[in-house]
Amino acid sequence: MIGIFKNKIKPLFNNLSIPFKDMKDHRSLIIKNFICLAIIYSISIIAIIRANFKYIDDLGRVAGGYAGWSNFSRYTSSFLSTVIHGDTYLTDISPLTQLLAVVILALSSAILLYILMEKKTFSIWGIIAVLPLGLSPYFLECISYKYDSPYMALSILASIFPFILYSSGYIFYSIASFIGTIIMCTTYQAASGIYPMIVVLLCFIFWSKGKQIKDIFKFLIVSVLSYGIGMLFFRVFLMLPAEGYVSNSIPSISQIIPETIKHLYQYFMQIITDFKNIWLILIVLMGIACLYIATRDSTRKKYFALPVAIITFGIMALLCFGLYPVLSNPLYDPRAMYGFGVFIALMGVFIANAIKVYPAKIVCFALSWLFIGFSFTYGNALSEQINWTNFRVTSVIQDLNDLEVFKTDEIKTVQLAGNIGKSPVINNMPQDYQMLNRLVPTTFGGTDWYWQQEYFYSYFGLKNVKWDVTKDLTTYDLPVIKDTMYHTIKGNDEYVLIELK
Numbered sequence: 001m002i003g004i005f006k007n008k009i010k011p012l013f014n015n016l017s018i019p020f021k022d023m024k025d026h027r028s029l030i031i032k033n034f035i036c037l038a039i040i041y042s043i044s045i046i047a048i049i050r051a052n053f054k055y056i057d058d059l060g061r062v063a064g065g066y067a068g069w070s071n072f073s074r075y076t077s078s079f080l081s082t083v084i085h086g087d088t089y090l091t092d093i094s095p096l097t098q099l100l101a102v103v104i105l106a107l108s109s110a111i112l113l114y115i116l117m118e119k120k121t122f123s124i125w126g127i128i129a130v131l132p133l134g135l136s137p138y139f140l141e142c143i144s145y146k147y148d149s150p151y152m153a154l155s156i157l158a159s160i161f162p163f164i165l166y167s168s169g170y171i172f173y174s175i176a177s178f179i180g181t182i183i184m185c186t187t188y189q190a191a192s193g194i195y196p197m198i199v200v201l202l203c204f205i206f207w208s209k210g211k212q213i214k215d216i217f218k219f220l221i222v223s224v225l226s227y228g229i230g231m232l233f234f235r236v237f238l239m240l241p242a243e244g245y246v247s248n249s250i251p252s253i254s255q256i257i258p259e260t261i262k263h264l265y266q267y268f269m270q271i272i273t274d275f276k277n278i279w280l281i282l283i284v285l286m287g288i289a290c291l292y293i294a295t296r297d298s299t300r301k302k303y304f305a306l307p308v309a310i311i312t313f314g315i316m317a318l319l320c321f322g323l324y325p326v327l328s329n330p331l332y333d334p335r336a337m338y339g340f341g342v343f344i345a346l347m348g349v350f351i352a353n354a355i356k357v358y359p360a361k362i363v364c365f366a367l368s369w370l371f372i373g374f375s376f377t378y379g380n381a382l383s384e385q386i387n388w389t390n391f392r393v394t395s396v397i398q399d400l401n402d403l404e405v406f407k408t409d410e411i412k413t414v415q416l417a418g419n420i421g422k423s424p425v426i427n428n429m430p431q432d433y434q435m436l437n438r439l440v441p442t443t444f445g446g447t448d449w450y451w452q453q454e455y456f457y458s459y460f461g462l463k464n465v466k467w468d469v470t471k472d473l474t475t476y477d478l479p480v481i482k483d484t485m486y487h488t489i490k491g492n493d494e495y496v497l498i499e500l501k
Contacts, residue, residue: 026120030110036127038106041134044372045143047379049095053386055144056441059454065089073239076186077151094146101143104153105134108160115163116349125361129348131368136341137435140378141334155191158183174226181230192322193339199223201346204312210299247329263325270332274435282367286347289360334438381426381440388423389443393456396498399482405493414465415473418500419445473497
């Protein structure tokens, strides 16, 4: 029975194999692409590594050594962290984790080139085109995390890797897709749109090259089932409910479509707000180039190829945020939107694979170059922010140390109000650097965000100081005991309020 089943199922993919030899014959090409990409990615994040910035959750993990991912069902991240750190107490081993993320990104990019590039030769245009996968401004937030970055990168690899097996038969491809989906869901679910985007693009490429509709449909069905079963397995057996700044619940049936449309609109409006105008112009030009190439190179009738291409890339754009738009309360932080960078990379590789489109390839080069430049700007901005933070925190601690109320051994409740905002250097940058404002977090401030306070309370060994969030000292009538150009300190023998300016 098993033999009969395999004989009937395996031929489904025999006529749909990618138009080049087995992967083993191109191992050296993949290695060359991998090495080249690893070097470029490593150089591009030097400024981020040099900043040595404890990014948001890193503040807690460095101080406490905990993992803290299982509450968001990121079990693979929790498990691999104990392996990489060699202990259940997670010490700060950066930049090893960020360099590991670079290795995973380079491997993901090399595999993507292997899958989509028709000519199996080294292509500098392909290398350039795929760079937004790891260097888009949205993934730069992911790479900023000392602890999370390798697992966020792994979510991309898990989404791309199954496609190197899709010429080996139904069984291998479907199993790899199922496992890849589970790994993606248990590392970082923001990558949930990458696998579907690649499936859609491959279906269009197959159709454009003249493959039979029935074979393309079989490939699509197998992909959808493998991915869907993986997502369902995660949803039923692994996913924990999450309600807070992000929710993984789904609206009611009557609201799911309007809510999804609203969320997609908000995502795209966020991109328009985040990205500099020149970035948006180059991305639009890439999209136009993709439609031109898809129409020009299609074996189908031209008047039919164009609308199909428009639908294809339109669907990919809608899929790039994965399942987040469907959620009741999706996440709009940059780290949740790196699927858009993968979408840009897919367009770039599609362009790089074409011939006689050098203007379009130059557009890809320009965008990748701007992203590389921005990564250095961002890394240096992080450095300026931590300098600004250390100055402001030190000023507060010195003033507290000089106060009479702190010369006793009585424990006092100390609370912060206001925040220091961004470094003056960052504030002086042009207004079109909204992306930078979103990426650089506020690092020292009051009760409106927990991570603004972690550095102050946990890293300086403050004596006789209690961190109590159950009280709101701004409502207390406390006398002013110190007033400077940077902060005002109010208090008595029991409570102290620091108002940051």
